[in-house]
């Protein structure tokens with residue numbers, strides 16, 4: 001018998017939420033709560049955010065090394081060639097109500113992209129890499145298409161002269177904003193790209209472990225990311241800011257919310273208990289945006305809520321806390337924030353899908369039964 005033999009005499013150790021459990025190895029990234037650091041393929045994420053484009057980081061996550069100039073050019077060429085949405089995908093989006101949450105629209109669109117791909121079930125590395133680049137290129141088109149149709153605006157076709165970040169902003173807003181905005185967006189994408197066995201990546205790996213296809217794993221990842229305890233928190237932060245109103249009300253609002261045992265979105269983390277390694281970098285980008293858009297009121301509200309939360313419960317902000325207001329300042333509407341997280345995390349998810357396939361083992365833990373004792377039908 002293998003090591004999954006169930007012994008009924010000893011009480012199994014249950015780790016709720018798999019907290020503290022090592023499920024497998026990964027070479028994609030290292031989250032170190034003790035040193036408060038995050039490495040992508042060995043590189044500190046802060047260094048990557050300060051010096052690289054999101055496309056370079058995507059390549060790094062997929063291939064394990066940063067691209068040479070030629071490799072980057074090739075990636076950019078392919079990514080730019082996939083940016084337009086097929087008419088069938090536009091039709092699929094169009095039949096969804098504009099009241100549908102953008103995460104539901106994106107999940108549906110990715111599922112449709114998979115159903116239209118005749119090679120969906122080809123799980124070779126070459127095919128999965130090609131699918132990963134295609135999804136990288138098309139997610140911005142879906143997100144922008146949906147935000148614009150919700151606001152009754154004309155759809156803007158992509159511009160393949162532009163970088164990934166520039167084009168994303170262009171197809172959403174109809175113009176490329178100033179460099180300070182593009183840079184902040186690029187930084188946010190890099191910071192959101194990868195974070196080891198978080199809930200959505202683990203979901204994608206579980207699906208992959210059954211030898212299902214890459215699209216199914218990504219659709220599952222999107223579903224897991226939508227929840228407010230995970231990616232949905234960046235949207236929820238903005239709802240909290242709206243609820244609080246002005247900076248002077250932050251402390252009282254927090255006292256009331258904590259008294260009602262509410263979870264304060266954008267704070268806390270399963271792994272980092274002493275602050276999220278990515279927050280200082282994203283906060284610096286938020287500061288540049290606050291300055292650029294002249295919104296000291298938003299910065300004051302941000303600071304006051306953080307001060308009240310760290311002073312009271314000593315729970316620190318996670319990446320969603322600075323990202324939410326940063327995306328708001330850039331002009332994205334609030335329900336679009338979590339799809340922006342998807343646009344970045346598609347790189348990490350697909351890197352993990354390929355890693356899982358390279359050394360696969362079906363992910364299937366045990367459960368300890370605590371239902372009624374064995375019983376029988378009365379006949």
Ligand SMILES: CC(=O)SCCNC(=O)CCNC(=O)[C@H](O)C(C)(C)COP(=O)(O)OP(=O)(O)OC[C@H]1O[C@@H](n2cnc3c(N)ncnc32)[C@H](O)[C@@H]1OP(=O)(O)O
Nearest residue numbers: 228229230231233262263264265266267268269270318319
């Ligand atoms: C990019 C990301 O996905 S980062 C995560 C984004 N999610 C959020 O911001 C949602 C808000 N945060 C949370 O709900 C949690 O901090 C989680 C889900 C992220 C992590 O949760 P866990 O590791 O399970 O921590 P847990 O829930 O056990 O919290 C420990 C204690 O801190 C409290 N706590 C943790 N986070 C918060 C919070 N944001 N607001 C209020 N209390 C909190 C818990 O209530 C608990 O208190 P207790 O011991 O008195 O019961």
Ligand SMILES: O=C([O-])CC(=O)C(=O)O
Nearest residue numbers: 194195197198199270271
């Ligand atoms: O690691 C986690 O649990 C959540 C997170 O911060 C991420 O996915 O970026």
